[in-house]
Amino acid sequence: MPESTLTQNIKTAQNGEDASQPLGRSVSRSQTAAFSTSPVERFRRPSTTSYSHEGTSPLMRRMTTQHGAPPKQLKPFREQDIKILLLENVNVTGIEILKEQGYQVEAIKSSLQEDQLIEKIKDVHVLGIRSKTKLTSRVLAAAKNLIVVGCFCIGTNQVDLTYAAAHGICVFNSPFSNSRSVAELIIGEIICLARQLADRSNEMHAGTWNKVSARCWEIRGKTLGIVGYGHIGSQLSVLAESMGMDVIYYDVVNLMAMGNSRQVPTLDALLERADFVTLHVPEIPETTNLIAKEQLDRMKRGAYLLNASRGKVVKIPDLIDAMRSGHIAGAALDVYPHEPAGNGDYFTSDLNSWASELRSLKNIILTPHIGGSTEEAQSAIGIEVAEALVKYINEGVTLGAVNMPEVALRNITMDEPNHARVIFVHQNVPGVLRRVNEILGGHNVDKQMTDSKGDVAYLMADVSRVKEEEVRGLYGELEGLKERILTRVLY
Numbered sequence: 001m002p003e004s005t006l007t008q009n010i011k012t013a014q015n016g017e018d019a020s021q022p023l024g025r026s027v028s029r030s031q032t033a034a035f036s037t038s039p040v041e042r043f044r045r046p047s048t049t050s051y052s053h054e055g056t057s058p059l060m061r062r063m064t065t066q067h068g069a070p071p072k073q074l075k076p077f078r079e080q081d082i083k084i085l086l087l088e089n090v091n092v093t094g095i096e097i098l099k100e101q102g103y104q105v106e107a108i109k110s111s112l113q114e115d116q117l118i119e120k121i122k123d124v125h126v127l128g129i130r131s132k133t134k135l136t137s138r139v140l141a142a143a144k145n146l147i148v149v150g151c152f153c154i155g156t157n158q159v160d161l162t163y164a165a166a167h168g169i170c171v172f173n174s175p176f177s178n179s180r181s182v183a184e185l186i187i188g189e190i191i192c193l194a195r196q197l198a199d200r201s202n203e204m205h206a207g208t209w210n211k212v213s214a215r216c217w218e219i220r221g222k223t224l225g226i227v228g229y230g231h232i233g234s235q236l237s238v239l240a241e242s243m244g245m246d247v248i249y250y251d252v253v254n255l256m257a258m259g260n261s262r263q264v265p266t267l268d269a270l271l272e273r274a275d276f277v278t279l280h281v282p283e284i285p286e287t288t289n290l291i292a293k294e295q296l297d298r299m300k301r302g303a304y305l306l307n308a309s310r311g312k313v314v315k316i317p318d319l320i321d322a323m324r325s326g327h328i329a330g331a332a333l334d335v336y337p338h339e340p341a342g343n344g345d346y347f348t349s350d351l352n353s354w355a356s357e358l359r360s361l362k363n364i365i366l367t368p369h370i371g372g373s374t375e376e377a378q379s380a381i382g383i384e385v386a387e388a389l390v391k392y393i394n395e396g397v398t399l400g401a402v403n404m405p406e407v408a409l410r411n412i413t414m415d416e417p418n419h420a421r422v423i424f425v426h427q428n429v430p431g432v433l434r435r436v437n438e439i440l441g442g443h444n445v446d447k448q449m450t451d452s453k454g455d456v457a458y459l460m461a462d463v464s465r466v467k468e469e470e471v472r473g474l475y476g477e478l479e480g481l482k483e484r485i486l487t488r489v490l491y
């Protein structure tokens with residue numbers, strides 16, 4: 001298939017390349033049959049995955065479908081030029097999506113020491129990590145071609161997000177792929193607590209037969225109080241109702257109820273009515289010690305507390321007291337103020353001063369932050385992050401980015417063969433937009449969007465009816481602006 005090429009950059013600015021020279025890499029503008037033009041099939045998902053559009057934002061769906069003609073497959077490079085390094089055993093679902101794009105993908109099972117990492121990422125454009133790889137400013141500074149990092153996990157505090165943004169490196173993660181796994185764990189734990197299952201099992205393991213029914217309950221008809229009705233809380237609400245529970249919830253935001261559940265106006269109202277209280281709030285200053293002595297005292301005598309949100313949300317010494325007095329009949333904790341970095345004999349008083357007291361209590365389920373740890377969640381994370389990376393590499397779309405403003409334009413379609421997409425990441429200072437628009441102004445700007453986050457702004461503009469040499473000129477002029485962080489042109 002003949003292929004005309006356009007020059008464009010990736011981070012030539014940071015590489016110190018001369019914008020007046022032919023730009024280093026070519027851009028495929030072939031509309032070959034090798035690329036699917038369907039927005040759904042574009043990533044050629046493995047048929048074995050159970051992907052649906054559930055995880056895609058409504059905005060993203062609208063943008064990929066609203067125009068009549070099928071979207072054109074934009075490519076920043078010849079696809080074999082994109083170098084991707086995946087560390088820490090990223091799920092195969094993610095690896096396949098990236099390989100199917102034709103990128104060069106190297107997947108390594110472990111994380112790397114800082115010096116090894118610096119050597120390894122010198123020329124990669126895309127880096128995929130999980131929680132063990134620390135991307136410090138020193139590491140990121142060594143990655144001259146890096147445009148995007150995919151964290152195939154929930155958290156992003158292993159990455160210096162500010163440095164990354166200031167150098168035009170977009171960071172994605174997957175915050176909600178494991179919501180269902182957490183919700184299912186909570187359902188299991190509610191039954192275990194109501195039936196004192198963990199204690200009976202431990203007794204049997206110790207050789208003790210202890211058949212009791214006193215203070216063992218069905219969960220049918222009991223009231224579940226959900227604090228934080230977000231991704232996990234609302235999933236849990238549906239599951240709990242299907243088990244015959246009454247569901248009430250408290251959230252700082254007014255949210256539509258699922259099924260027959262009801263929102264209550266205050267946390268106290270929830271604590272006073274619920275037989276089981278389960279916490280699904282973020283870790284923010286307002287939620288530190290959200291449940292302490294005063295709140296535990298408000299709970300019904302014989303009620304149960306579950307926490308799979310973040311460790312600091314419950315004041316654990318107060319919970320220990322409430323359980324010792326018999327006021328709280330049982331608890332399940334999956335998260336702790338201090339958690340060890342790896343597996344081993346670490347859940348001791350050295351880590352959390354009250355650990356041995358907690359471990360000695362009856363009817364308390366202690367799990368090592370496994371709420372979201374399922375095969376399904378890992379698979380969903382692989383898909384979600386890999387797709388965000390593909391969208392960013394091929395189309396410049398930043399929806400879901402954690403360190404850049406979220407910017408997207410509807411697709412350039414197959415009816416628009418001579419359109420180019422200009423992406424300009426720049427310092428968020430006065431006067432830049434005027435200068436950018438002076439440069440773009442000589443062309444027909446079909447659509448344009450810009451947004452900022454802190455010190456960094458992200459501009460995306462689709463320019464119609466441009467010739468190859470005009471795109472080259474545009475690129476060179478944008479590269480010349482002193483506020484430029486990164487210029488990309490997709491064609």
Ligand SMILES: NC(=O)c1ccc[n+]([C@@H]2O[C@H](COP(=O)([O-])OP(=O)(O)OC[C@H]3O[C@@H](n4cnc5c(N)ncnc54)[C@H](O)[C@@H]3O)[C@@H](O)[C@H]2O)c1
Nearest residue numbers: 228229230231232233251252280281282283308309371372
């Ligand atoms: N145990 C695990 O393995 C695991 C896995 C995934 C998530 N989590 C944690 O679970 C928690 C919930 O996750 P999510 O995905 O449902 O989050 P989410 O952002 O979808 O929902 C959080 C909800 O809490 C509400 N909220 C915020 N402050 C509140 C307050 N003071 N009182 C009441 N409601 C408040 C928000 O309005 C929001 O509706 C987070 O802390 C997350 O880190 C744990």
